Amino acid sequence: MSNDLNGGIVLDERSGPAVGFGTTDRTEMKKIKVLIVDDEVAFTNILKKTLELNERYEVCVENHPRLAVVTAREFVPDIVILDVVMPGVDGGEVQAQFKADEVLKDIPIIFLTALVQHQGVLDGSTYVGKPVGADELIGAIEEHFSA
Amino acid sequence: MALTATAPVKVLIVEDNAMDASLLQVTLNRAHSDPAEFVSTGTLGEARGLLERERFDIVLLDLSLPDSQGLDTFSRLQIHAPETPIILLTGQDDEALGLEAVRAGAQEYVVKGTLNGKILWRVISYAIERNSLRRSLRENEQRYKLLLGAVTDYLYNAKVEEGRVVSTAHGYACVKVTGYLSREFDRDPNLWYRMVHEEDRPLVLHQAEQILAGQARPLEHRLIHKDGSIRWVRHTPVLRMDEMHRVIGYDGLISDITERKQAEEALQNAVADLLQSQEALKTAHLHLMQAEKMEAVGRMAAGIAHEVKNPLQILLTSLDYFSRRLSSEQDKDFDEVLNEMRKAGQRADAIINGLLDFTHTETLDLKTQDINGLIQSALAMVRHNLSFNHVVLQTELATGLPPVALDGLKIEQLFINLFNNAIDAMPHGGALTVKSRIEQLTQTHRDQGSRQPGRFYAGDTVAIVEVEDSGGGIPPEALHKVFEPFFTTKITGKGTGLGLAIAKRTVDLHGGLIEIGNRPQGGAICRLMFNIQK
Numbered sequence: 001m002s003n004d005l006n007g008g009i010v011l012d013e014r015s016g017p018a019v020g021f022g023t024t025d026r027t028e029m030k031k032i033k034v035l036i037v038d039d040e041v042a043f044t045n046i047l048k049k050t051l052e053l054n055e056r057y058e059v060c061v062e063n064h065p066r067l068a069v070v071t072a073r074e075f076v077p078d079i080v081i082l083d084v085v086m087p088g089v090d091g092g093e094v095q096a097q098f099k100a101d102e103v104l105k106d107i108p109i110i111f112l113t114a115l116v117q118h119q120g121v122l123d124g125s126t127y128v129g130k131p132v133g134a135d136e137l138i139g140a141i142e143e144h145f146s147a
Numbered sequence: 148m149a150l151t152a153t154a155p156v157k158v159l160i161v162e163d164n165a166m167d168a169s170l171l172q173v174t175l176n177r178a179h180s181d182p183a184e185f186v187s188t189g190t191l192g193e194a195r196g197l198l199e200r201e202r203f204d205i206v207l208l209d210l211s212l213p214d215s216q217g218l219d220t221f222s223r224l225q226i227h228a229p230e231t232p233i234i235l236l237t238g239q240d241d242e243a244l245g246l247e248a249v250r251a252g253a254q255e256y257v258v259k260g261t262l263n264g265k266i267l268w269r270v271i272s273y274a275i276e277r278n279s280l281r282r283s284l285r286e287n288e289q290r291y292k293l294l295l296g297a298v299t300d301y302l303y304n305a306k307v308e309e310g311r312v313v314s315t316a317h318g319y320a321c322v323k324v325t326g327y328l329s330r331e332f333d334r335d336p337n338l339w340y341r342m343v344h345e346e347d348r349p350l351v352l353h354q355a356e357q358i359l360a361g362q363a364r365p366l367e368h369r370l371i372h373k374d375g376s377i378r379w380v381r382h383t384p385v386l387r388m389d390e391m392h393r394v395i396g397y398d399g400l401i402s403d404i405t406e407r408k409q410a411e412e413a414l415q416n417a418v419a420d421l422l423q424s425q426e427a428l429k430t431a432h433l434h435l436m437q438a439e440k441m442e443a444v445g446r447m448a449a450g451i452a453h454e455v456k457n458p459l460q461i462l463l464t465s466l467d468y469f470s471r472r473l474s475s476e477q478d479k480d481f482d483e484v485l486n487e488m489r490k491a492g493q494r495a496d497a498i499i500n501g502l503l504d505f506t507h508t509e510t511l512d513l514k515t516q517d518i519n520g521l522i523q524s525a526l527a528m529v530r531h532n533l534s535f536n537h538v539v540l541q542t543e544l545a546t547g548l549p550p551v552a553l554d555g556l557k558i559e560q561l562f563i564n565l566f567n568n569a570i571d572a573m574p575h576g577g578a579l580t581v582k583s584r585i586e587q588l589t590q591t592h593r594d595q596g597s598r599q600p601g602r603f604y605a606g607d608t609v610a611i612v613e614v615e616d617s618g619g620g621i622p623p624e625a626l627h628k629v630f631e632p633f634f635t636t637k638i639t640g641k642g643t644g645l646g647l648a649i650a651k652r653t654v655d656l657h658g659g660l661i662e663i664g665n666r667p668q669g670g671a672i673c674r675l676m677f678n679i680q681k
Contacts, residue, residue: 043461050468085453114456117500131460131496133489134467 035077084113178264299403326373344369379408445506501645525562537576572618
């Protein structure tokens with residue numbers, strides 16, 4: 001899989017946070033709603049706390065992939081961070097469920113997985129390899145919201 | 148003998164004078180009671196035709212024919228019947244011609260007009276008998292020659308007086324085996340030794356000494372035939388002693404065993420070929436086992452990578468969380484500690500990635516590539532690293548390098564790794580030298596410490612890339628381990644120990660060769676070799 005991504009687009013490394021903290025400019029903007037679907041409870045909790053240090057992000061966590069669509073319908077995220085290897089239902093199936101849903105089908109998805117070693121785009125989806133730093137992940141998110 | 152046989156004697160009369168011919172026939176018939184068969188012809192042409200079609204016991208030939216004259220008539224007819232005796236009929240005035248013909252091979256001549264039937268029959272019967280004797284003699288001679296030709300052994304004997312060979316005699320077949328006649332050995336007392344193959348002379352000398360000391364053992368050795376060819380012989384000496392047990396002479400049997408030796412050699416070659424293919428099979432088997440092992444390790448590495456990367460992710464995100472929460476406190480120590488922790492996590496991740504790269508059963512995306520182009524783009528990637536470490540770049544790239552089938556991405560990454568390795572080896576600055584050239588090999592190259600046969604043979608045309616640094620070089624005891632996974636001479640935390648292992652795998656996949664050594668003037672050199680497609 002990592003080989004397939006070798007030719008993909010490699011996102012720029014960010015030298016600092018893509019978005020500053022608590023600047024008045026940012027807080028006035030509409031918040032970006034991020035849904036994290038990952039069965040690793042510790043990780044999702046910490047990532048939520050980290051992202052929410054920046055007031056630009058409102059984060060919702062779902063540790064049960066089967067409930068991803070239900071939670072998403074309720075939360076209506078602007079972007080989804082989706083693990084690939086999960087028990088029961090894997091990331092690919094969750095993505096298919098989103099695509100099949102009238103409301104959710106256009107929501108961008110970032111796959112965050114230990115299966116790839118490099119960041120890239122495959123079949124129109126962004127893949128980010130674990131482990132990833134917060135700055136890099138924020139960079140990948142902001143890619144979808146830059147003007 | 149022909150006359151006592153019951154079969155009639157068949158006589159061919161070649162005579163253009165019909166009167167003479169019938170007179171001859173009548174005379175002969177009258178003088179002889181046994182049946183005889185006569186055929187007459189007046190021309191040489193017809194006589195030749197008859198001799199080709201039928202067998203005659205005797206030919207009576209007049210030398211003066213309408214289509215041929217003189218001695219010519221005899222020789223032209225004889226060619227057509229070399230086995231048939233010919234008696235010439237001459238006129239009274241050319242007896243000399245008859246004599247000449249006898250010298251040329253005719254059985255006899257008789258002068259026409261003086262013929263007495265009984266005498267003529269006697270002449271005929273003698274001619275036939277002589278001819279038959281001559282034929283059997285010739286046959287015997289031929290049989291004898293054939294027999295001699297088949298003999299590949301000869302005997303010789305040597306007479307010894309007071310511990311010295313004083314005379315030798317060689318059997319006839321000696322000329323067949325050695326090319327020399329017995330008398331040539333008599334004339335040249337050192338010939339027996341000089342004709343021995345140079346490499347075998349010590350053995351032959353030793354055998355000669357042993358013989359004179361009373362110990363005769365057979366010896367197989369080579370000798371150079373007079374025609375220059377090499378012959379193998381087996382020399383079996385048998386001693387002759389007097390009653391005091393002193394050697395007074397010896398007989399020797401020299402057998403030509405060249406054919407046997409050639410057969411033995413062919414057999415040995417066949418066995419060697421067999422062993423070689425067996426070895427190749429064993430190597431192939433080892434490679435297969437190695438490939439299977441790599442695949443298993445690869446699967447395991449992928450599993451471990453996934454399981455380790457998830458907890459690493461938790462640690463890294465936690466660190467990011469802390470650094471974001473605490474950096475506002477402006478505590479430099481905290482920042483430093485967090486940074487070290489982050490670097491440790493990244494290092495662990497780099498090792499896992501290296502392991503994945505190393506074990507990945509990779510396929511190559513081969514395209515014809517310009518090696519110098521790949522070197523240049525790799526150099527562009529390390530330019531910052533070069534200037535940061537005060538390393539001067541020197542390039543000696545050959546122009547007109549032919550394109551080589553390579554996986555561009557992998558080879559470029561390989562160059563980047565080698566350049567970074569070289570830069571890492573010069574913490575206080577130095578010079579990085581990158582060379583490329585095309586070379587025709589004068590010797591076969593093998594992988595260092597590899598059981599595999601060499602990939603590059605003398606005569607091959609190869610593209611060579613050399614990466615040299617002016618650093619401290621590689622400790623000699625470490626040289627043979629540089630390609631082993633997880634072997635590194637870099638300080639802990641600086642390298643994953645997989646860079647060169649991956650480099651080696653990449654080059655192996657390309658069927659190329661990578662060597663690492665130290666330069667005489669200091670620093671290390673890494674040489675890459677790729678085959679150029681013909």
